[in-house]
Structures are given as structure tokens and as C-alpha cells.
Amino acid sequence: MSAPEIRPATEADLPAITDIYEHAVRYGTATFELVPPDLAEMTRRFRTLMDGGFPYFAAVVEGEVIGYAYAGPYRPRPAYRFSVENSVYLKPSTHRRGVGFQLMQRLIAECEARGFRQMIAVIGDSANAGSIGVHTKCGFQMVGTFQNVGLKFGRWLDTVMMQRALGEGATTVPKD
Numbered sequence: 338m339s340a341p342e343i344r345p346a347t348e349a350d351l352p353a354i355t356d357i358y359e360h361a362v363r364y365g366t367a368t369f370e371l372v373p374p375d376l377a378e379m380t381r382r383f384r385t386l387m388d389g390g391f392p393y394f395a396a397v398v399e400g401e402v403i404g405y406a407y408a409g410p411y412r413p414r415p416a417y418r419f420s421v422e423n424s425v426y427l428k429p430s431t432h433r434r435g436v437g438f439q440l441m442q443r444l445i446a447e448c449e450a451r452g453f454r455q456m457i458a459v460i461g462d463s464a465n466a467g468s469i470g471v472h473t474k475c476g477f478q479m480v481g482t483f484q485n486v487g488l489k490f491g492r493w494l495d496t497v498m499m500q501r502a503l504g505e506g507a508t509t510v511p512k513d
Contacts, residue, residue, distance in 0.1 A: 341396040341436055343443045346405055348380065350395045353402035355379045357426050366462035366494055367426070369487040391421065392447040396436050403431045406440035408448050411457050419454040419511060421503075425471070437471045445475060449504040452511060456501050461487065463495035477501040 346354065359373035374382070386393055386409050393407035404427035411420040423444060425437050448456060456477075460468045463482055473479075477499035485493040505511075 339398055341398045341403060341439060343394055343396055343439055346383070346393045346395040346402075346407070348383065350397075350402050350405070351379050351383060352376060354383075354395070354405050354426075357402070357405065357428055360429060361426050366487075366489055367460070367465055367468060369461050369489060369494070369496075371489065390451065392444060392451065394440055394443050394447075396427075396431075396440050403428045404436045404440055406437075406444045408444055408453070408456065411455075419452070420457060421448055421453050421455070422457045422459055423448075425468075432467060437467070438474055441471060441475045445501070445503065453503050454506055454511060456503055458497075458499040460497040460499065461494060463497050465497070469497060469499070472499045472501075475501065 362373040396404040406425040408421035480498040483496040487494040
């Protein structure tokens with residue numbers, strides 16, 4: 338596989354992004370959704386993030402979207418406005434090839450450029466070693482684990498919380 342181009346996602350990428358996410362919902366534990374959202378819902382979510390000023394990237398090889406990553410609001414309350422939660426998903430055939438790391442590096446840099454100060458990773462399933470590993474490699478630290486908070490595929494799943502500072506982090510107070 339040649340090196341992917343990491344670029345801002347567009348609405349034209351959403352059919353491929355929807356397919357990637359559908360697979361994650363149907364067969365994986367990284368997301369706690371049980372029913373895959375359709376293209377219309379994924380488009381609505383994408384537009385909400387774009388309208389909110391959040392970054393969204395696609396990894397593309399030879400014209401094919403093989404992964405994506407985005408940041409969105411961590412929580413809706415205004416005191417959280419400098420904190421984002423990240424998501425990253427890949428086509429199963431591209432796992433463990435560094436694509437997730439490349440997407441995360443670009444996402445982190447863009448969130449810093451936009452003035453965000455903290456990035457939170459909410460990782461579905463404490464057995465998700467790949468996601469925990471890429472987040473660790475990107476400078477995230479383990480915050481904690483919520484045990485047995487999701488039920489999917491007939492078993493209880495944990496949620497792993499990880500966090501990293503962006504830019505100056507909490508060393509200064511940003512101007513509003």
C-alpha cells in the first residue's frame with residue numbers, strides 16, 4: 338500500500354466513510370452504536386461538525402478513502418469549549434499500517450492550530466489494543482476505565498478514557 342494522502346474530508350467522501358463506520362458498528366466494539374447510521378445521518382453529523390468549526394480528515398490511497406478521523410465537542414456545556422473528543426476509523430484491511438497514527442497526527446496538529454487545549458479519547462472496549470496503542474504513541478495518557486458500561490454482542494464492555502494536552506494545554510488561559 339502506498340502512503341495515504343491525509344486531507345480534509347468532503348461530502349463526496351461520505352459514502353466511503355459511511356461504509357467504514359458501518360463495518361465498525363456491525364462487527365467491532367470501538368463504537369457502542371448498535372445500528373449503523375445511513376448516509377443521510379452521516380451527512381448530518383458531518384455538517385454539524387463542519388458548521389461547528391471542527392476538523393475532519395480522510396486518508397486516501399489511489400482515490401479510495403481508507404480511513405477517517407475527526408474531532409468534535411467533548412461535552413455541550415460552554416466550559417468545555419476548549420476540549421475536543423476525537424474519533425478515528427479505518428477500513429479493516431488497513432489496520433496496523435500506520436494510517437491511524439498519520440490521521441491522528443494531522444488531527445492533533447489541526448486542533449492545536451484551531452486553539453483547542455485538550456483532546457479526549459473515549460475508546461470502546463478495554464481490549465482495543467490497537468486504538469489504545471495509537472493514542473499512546475500520539476502522546477495520550479491513560480485517565481481511567483469505566484468498567485462494564487456498554488452491552489454489545491451479548492457481553493459487557495469497558496470504556497477507556499485517554500487524554501492529551503494540545504498546544505499550551507492548561508499552562509495558560511486562552512482568550513475567548
